[in-house]
Amino acid sequence: MQLRDEVRAAASSSVAALAPDCAFARRLRRARIVARERNDEAAPAELPDERWLRERFALDGSLAACVLEPVDGDAPLVVRPVHLHLGLDHLVLAPPSGSAPDDAEAHALAEAANRWLAEDELALVPARTDAWRLEARSAQARATIDGFAALRAPSARVASGRNIVAWQPQGEAARRWRGFENLVQMAWFEHPVNEQRMAEGRLPIGALWLEGRAGSAGARPFARVRTDDPAVAGLARRAGAQVAPLDADEPLDAATLVDAGFWKQPLAEGDLDGWNEAWRAFARWFDAAAQPVASLRVVLTGERDCVEIAFEAADRFKPWRSLDRDKLLERTG
DSSP states (O other): HHHHHHHHTTHHHHGGGGGSSSSSHHEEEEEEEEOOOOOOOSSSSSSSHHHHHHHTTTEESSGGGGOOOOOOTTOEEEEEEOOEESSOOOEOOOGGGTOOOOHHHHHHHHHHHHHGGGGTTTTEOOOOOOOEEEEESSSSHHHHHHHHHOOOOOOOOHHSBBBBBGGBBBBHHHHHHHHHHHHHHHHHHHOHHHOOOOTTTTTOOEEEEEEEEEEESSOOOOOOEOOOOHHHHHHHTTOOEEEEETTOOOOOTEEEEEEEOHHHHHHHEEEOOHHHHEEEEEEIIHHHHHHHHSSEEEEEEEEEEEHHHHHHHHGGGGGOOOOOOHHHHHHHH
């Protein structure tokens, strides 16, 4: 998607929105890079921030699938209702955040699809409007779901705005998944919900995106997690950590992880103005909440790069250290 690439290309100029005298910019100049990673796979299955979280929490499975809680102790297989934009010779995944159905639409679409899936004893359950469970009604259907869960399935976040060919699920059950997906697409073709959405100028829901399954978290690296992302919140709860919203009025400390995801939606939607405003919002948040904290670890990620930076109280006494913020943020934009 060209707009998404433009957001990345504009990262260095967008940083101009971050005033050089703001608290984050001042501390960044004296900060120290303590870790750096880059993923050069042609079609990564996850974004760097997803990988960082999955590894720290020793998560068994997909971070995106943490959006739904276990049911009776079993981890559900998570799928998302999405819009696929038809190009000249390919399909592009539209940002799920901008095309999610409402509650009535979700249940109507699930009911229509379930009539087509009944023969295979599979059923869609809209646990959230934007994230559904795929459930089995027999042992054979459970085996089918287990096969889907074993597929290498890139998250909707990493595939959003892209030609979906390289981001399709891969593995032994990939053909079976394509057959399942075709049934759902036929059930939704010219469905009244989609006819109404198009009449209102909204994107129709035409397909499901496989987010996978999330099992248990094997580690609790943070006692508390502040986030507005339901998947990150679900990960924290799996680890037994306390969860609070990003703007919670609580002091920060070394045992708290803050998911400051101001840029997630602007990046997915290719919104340059939103990207600039995300930096300004982050600067305001940092000045109010994080600036008073003496020691911090800040993890900056882009589409392929992940850089971890240490902010220490003694940094202000090291004038010889000067981190080039524009180059750093251009790589992680």
